Amino acid sequence: MLRAFVSSRHRFQLRRLRTCEPNSLRSRLRLVSYESARYRLGLGGGAYVFTNLEALDTRMTERACQIASAIRDTDPDAIILNDPRYVMRRYELLRDLYRAGVNSFSCCRVDEGVMPEQYPVFLRGESDHRGAAPKLLRNESELRVALAQPESLNVDRSRRLIVGFVDTREAGDPVYRKYAAMRVGDEIIAGHINFNEHWMVKLKRDLTPAEAAIQQEYIDTNPHRDEIMAVFERARIQYGRVDYGVGENGIEVWEINSNPTYSSQSNEAKRVHWAQFAPVMQKVAQALARIADQGAGRPGVPSRALRPIRPRWWRNLAR
Amino acid sequence: MVRRVLNVLVSYRHRSQFQSLRRWRGGDFRRMVRIIPYETLRHRPGLPAGAYLFTNLEMLPQRMFERVAQVAAGIRETRPDALIFNDPRFVKRRYALGRALHVEGINSFNMYRADECGTPQQWPVFLRGEKDHYGGDPELIAGPEELDRAMQAEHARGRDSSRRLIVEFRDTCGADGYYRKYGVFRAGDRLVYRHCLFDKKWVVKVPRDEPTEEQYEEELRFLDQRPHSDLVMRAFEIAGLQYGRIDFGMRDDGIEVWEINSNPTAVSRRVPKGARRWEITQKVVGEVADAILDLARQGVGQPRVPSRALLSIRPRHWRRLMK
Numbered sequence: 001m002l003r004a005f006v007s008s009r010h011r012f013q014l015r016r017l018r019t020c021e022p023n024s025l026r027s028r029l030r031l032v033s034y035e036s037a038r039y040r041l042g043l044g045g046g047a048y049v050f051t052n053l054e055a056l057d058t059r060m061t062e063r064a065c066q067i068a069s070a071i072r073d074t075d076p077d078a079i080i081l082n083d084p085r086y087v088m089r090r091y092e093l094l095r096d097l098y099r100a101g102v103n104s105f106s107c108c109r110v111d112e113g114v115m116p117e118q119y120p121v122f123l124r125g126e127s128d129h130r131g132a133a134p135k136l137l138r139n140e141s142e143l144r145v146a147l148a149q150p151e152s153l154n155v156d157r158s159r160r161l162i163v164g165f166v167d168t169r170e171a172g173d174p175v176y177r178k179y180a181a182m183r184v185g186d187e188i189i190a191g192h193i194n195f196n197e198h199w200m201v202k203l204k205r206d207l208t209p210a211e212a213a214i215q216q217e218y219i220d221t222n223p224h225r226d227e228i229m230a231v232f233e234r235a236r237i238q239y240g241r242v243d244y245g246v247g248e249n250g251i252e253v254w255e256i257n258s259n260p261t262y263s264s265q266s267n268e269a270k271r272v273h274w275a276q277f278a279p280v281m282q283k284v285a286q287a288l289a290r291i292a293d294q295g296a297g298r299p300g301v302p303s304r305a306l307r308p309i310r311p312r313w314w315r316n317l318a319r
Numbered sequence: 320m321v322r323r324v325l326n327v328l329v330s331y332r333h334r335s336q337f338q339s340l341r342r343w344r345g346g347d348f349r350r351m352v353r354i355i356p357y358e359t360l361r362h363r364p365g366l367p368a369g370a371y372l373f374t375n376l377e378m379l380p381q382r383m384f385e386r387v388a389q390v391a392a393g394i395r396e397t398r399p400d401a402l403i404f405n406d407p408r409f410v411k412r413r414y415a416l417g418r419a420l421h422v423e424g425i426n427s428f429n430m431y432r433a434d435e436c437g438t439p440q441q442w443p444v445f446l447r448g449e450k451d452h453y454g455g456d457p458e459l460i461a462g463p464e465e466l467d468r469a470m471q472a473e474h475a476r477g478r479d480s481s482r483r484l485i486v487e488f489r490d491t492c493g494a495d496g497y498y499r500k501y502g503v504f505r506a507g508d509r510l511v512y513r514h515c516l517f518d519k520k521w522v523v524k525v526p527r528d529e530p531t532e533e534q535y536e537e538e539l540r541f542l543d544q545r546p547h548s549d550l551v552m553r554a555f556e557i558a559g560l561q562y563g564r565i566d567f568g569m570r571d572d573g574i575e576v577w578e579i580n581s582n583p584t585a586v587s588r589r590v591p592k593g594a595r596r597w598e599i600t601q602k603v604v605g606e607v608a609d610a611i612l613d614l615a616r617q618g619v620g621q622p623r624v625p626s627r628a629l630l631s632i633r634p635r636h637w638r639r640l641m642k
Contacts, residue, residue, distance in 0.1 A: 057381055058479045065477025085474045091481065092434035099436055109432075111415035113422060153408040154388040156381045157415065158449075 001028060001046030002292035005064065008033040010052050010259050017262045020278075021285030028292035034060050037067055038310055042303040047079035047295030049239050052259035054089045055127045063309050070305040079295050081185065081238040082258055088235045090126055090255055091161060096234060097253055102227075104249050105164030110147065110157040115140050118164055123152060126159045134200070136165055165199070166252050168245030176201050179251075181224065182241050182260065182280070183232045184287035190222040191241060191280050215276055227251050239288075323353040324369035325615035328390075329582060330383070331356040333375050336582050343586045344608040351615040357383055360390055361633055365626045370402035370618030372562055375582035377412045378450050386632045393628030402618055404507070405581055409559040413449055413578055414484060416558050420576050425554055427575065428487035433470060433480040438463065441487045446473065449482045456522055459488055489575050490521070491568035497534075498523050501541060501574075504564045504583065505555045506610035507617070510548055513564060513585075513603050515541045535595050542603065547574050555579065562614065 004014050011031050018025045032043070034056065048071055050064055064084040071078050088096060091107060098106035108114055110123070122134040123146055137143045143162070146152060152160060169176055178201035180191040193215045194201045195208075207215065228242055231253055241260035244253045262284075263277050307315060327337050334354050341349050353367060357379070371394060373387060388407045395401060411419055420426040431437045433446070443459040446469060460466050466485070473483060492498050500523035502513040515538040516523050517530055530538065551565055554576050564583030567574045585607045586600075630641065 058482050059380065061479045062477055065479075069475070069477055085477050089434070089481065092436065095434075095436040111411070111418075112435075113415060113418040150392060154385065154392050156384045156388075158412070159381055 001030060001044065001295055002288055003030050003032050003043065003046050003048050005032050005034055005037065005048065005050045005052075005067065006259060007052050007055065007060070008035050010055065013259050013261055014051070017281060017285060017288075020262065020281055024282075024285040024289040025292075028289050034064060038063065038306065038314075040303075040306065042306065043067075043071070043301040045295070045298045045300040047081070047291050047298070049081035049291075050084045050087075050258070051082065051239065053082060053084050053087050054255075054258060066308045067306070070308070071301055074301045074305050075299050078298060079291065081291070082240065083236070086236040087258070088237075093235050093253070093256060094161075094163070097231065100234065102231060102234075102250075103166075103252050104247070105166045105252065107161045107163040110152065110160040110162060115143065116162055116164060119143075120165045121162050122165055123147075124161055124163060125155070126161055136199070166245070166247055167199070168247040168252055177245065178254070179218065179224070179244050179246065180241050180260075181222070181228050181244075182284055183229070183237065184239055184284055185291050187283075187287045188222065188225045188228050188232075189280060189283045189287070190219045190225075192277055193218055212276065219276060219280060224251055232256070322369075323351055323367065324618035324621070325352045325372060325611070326367055326369050326618075327352060327354050327372045327374060328357055328360070328387070329354060329374045330379060331358050333378065333582050336584050337374075339584075339586045340604070340608060340611075343604065347612060348608055351612060357387055360629060361386065361637075363626075363629065366390075366394065366624035366628070368618075368623040369621050370404065370614060372614065373403070373405040373407050373410075373581070374562065376405065376407050376410050377578075377581060389631045390629060393631060394624050397628040398622060398624055400621075401624065402621055404561040404614060405563070406559065410581070411558045416576075416579060417484075417486070419557050420554060423553075423557060425550060425557075425573065425576060426489075427570070428489045430484050430486040433473065433483040433485055439466075439485055439487055443488045444485050445488055447484050447486060448478075449484055456520065488521075489568070489570075491570060491575060492521070499568060500577070501567050501569065502564055502583075503551050503567075504585070504607050504610065505552070505560065506562050506607065507614045509610040509613065510545070510551060511603060511606045511610055512542045512545050513607070514538065514599070530596065538599065542599070550574050562611075 006014060011033060014029065014031055018029050030044070032040070050068065053061065053064065056064060061084060068080060068083050068085055071080060091109065094103065094107045097103040105118070108116065120136040120138050121143060122136055124134055135146065137146055174197055175195050176197070176199050178194040180194070182189040182191050193211070195211050224246070227250065231242060232238070232240070235256055237256055237258060240256045240258040242253060242256045244251045246252070262281055263274060329337060334356060337352065337354050341352060353369070373391065376384065376387070379387060384407065391403055391406050391408055394403060414430060414432060417426065417430040421429040429440065431439060443461050444466065445457040445459055447457055460469055470480070473480065497517045497519060498521050500516045502516070504511040504513050517534050547569070550573060551567070554565055555561070555563070558579050560579055560581055563579045563581040565579045566577045568577065586604050630638065633641070
């Protein structure tokens with residue numbers, strides 16, 4: 001059994017995977033919401049994976065850490081993927097990758113009070129995944145103007161990042177590519193490539209036959225496996241999807257999402273994409289199933305171990 | 320009859336600071352100051368007339384802080400002349416303030432977030448939570464290896480490293496072996512020198528012993544002479560706070576600001592030890608209350624803020640109804 005912790009608002013991703021791959025996962029994957037964990041009468045045995053960590057607020061992050069501690073205290077050999085006590089989240093990861101020379105760009109928080117050394121940059125929230133195509137800011141004065149806009153003033157500035165921009169297009173190619181690869185346990189699975197004329201490669205459009213061929217080759221050859229595994233190792237993440245580009249200096253990592261999206265065949269336009277992505281989902285599901293099988297027979301977590309995360313009234317009752 | 324003209328916005332859990340001041344002062348203060356918990360804002364039909372004072376900003380979780388910033392923006396949009404003290408959109412909280420004070424040359428020490436991957440320039444350092452006010456008794460960390468070990472322990476304890484600060488320690492111990500923590504209130508344009516606390520430990524929080532005669536004299540000198548008032552006011556300006564209490568230490572040529580609290584305790588529930596200290600407290604708290612009343616008087620004639628100013632923070636079902 002694999003028990004996946006996820007916030008209730010974002011559990012549809014793993015549900016979709018389970019629905020699409022019922023043979024591998026229906027009886028092996030259980031979802032536990034972070035919100036409900038504190039009211040549970042213990043946790044069943046198996047392997048555990050913590051997801052969605054970059055979207056949790058401080059209180060929920062600390063609760064996730066306490067759950068991980070309780071699991072580890074109960075069973076020192078427990079299989080825990082993405083232990084929230086050690087996982088690097090977006091800001092820390094980007095800083096670390098820059099220092100390690102993997103990325104050629106860095107980031108800083110708005111409230112650090114320092115101006116970036118390199119431009120262009122863009123602004124984004126520390127937990128944003130959707131990112132509504134922010135404007136590229138070419139110099140310090142443009143950045144200062146952007147920081148004085150309501151979108152920057154009316155938010156928590158300690159959670160807003162100034163991120164360096166790197167153009168990873170090949171010379172003469174107008175299209176940006178965003179590569180995505182999954183890690184599940186010890187496996188790296190090449191996922192897909194998004195192509196777009198806009199640098200914020202989020203919205204998928206139809207693939208041209210040439211692009212479909214490039215994507216298929218990427219999925220088949222998995223060319224950046226070792227570099228990607230090294231990045232996941234640095235981030236201490238065993239389950240998630242890394243989004244990256246490939247520039248002159250090698251890979252440039254944009255982010256790691258510990259609760260990645262799984263496509264569905266929602267419309268005809270995505271037919272080509274779906275045809276290529278369905279086998280990827282199958283590989284992910286099978287890898288998760290193998291981890292679930294490794295967790296078979298492991299002890300669960302008794303109710304008393306969850307005491308630190310209980311509501312106060314519950315703790316008072318238990319005295 | 321004077322109407323309530325200063326609306327103090329504060330989180331419900333921490334409203335006792337203003338409540339106790341209202342109880343202590345009574346009279347005009349009770350009539351002129353209204354306390355509004357942040358938690359009630361999204362369900363209010365609008366905001367009452369008067370000036371608005373945002374407090375407790377450094378303690379708010381992200382979502383609540385953003386809601387509060389939207390309220391300030393809504394007030395400003397609907398009433399461009401509204402009187403807003405401690406506008407959350409421009410306030411620097413503990414980390415941002417610590418960095419800015421270092422850059423401005425007021426503080427000689429710097430601070431870093433634990434997830435910043437930066438190495439402190441000066442040792443020793445200590446770890447503290449970004450929102451801690453009580454602070455415990457943190458250990459001093461002498462070098463990088465010790466810091467690594469401490470960070471490992473923090474990880475194992477499940478602390479959110481993005482909210483932990485690594486702060487460079489600055490020794491301000493006096494020749495007599497006592498550390499001193501000075502406190503000054505700001506309310507509008509007025510600075511009220513509040514106290515000088517003495518402790519043998521470097522985290523000076525609550526005085527354990529009654530001060531000696533020399534310490535009383537020293538505290539009185541501090542209250543009378545009002546040293547470094549220009550630097551203190553500058554620190555408040557950098558923080559974007561028009562109300563709060565600054566805690567600082569002194570060095571030969573200036574001050575070292577430890578923090579600014581936007582919801583400080585003016586009157587403690589505990590009676591301070593010693594008749595003289597009680598005397599000082601009564602005098603100084605009276606001045607703080609007067610300064611707050613001055614702020615309140617500025618709110619006379621300010622109109623109320625309509626419901627539409629709060630639209631952005633309404634619950635979703637409410638916003639749908641409005642459409």
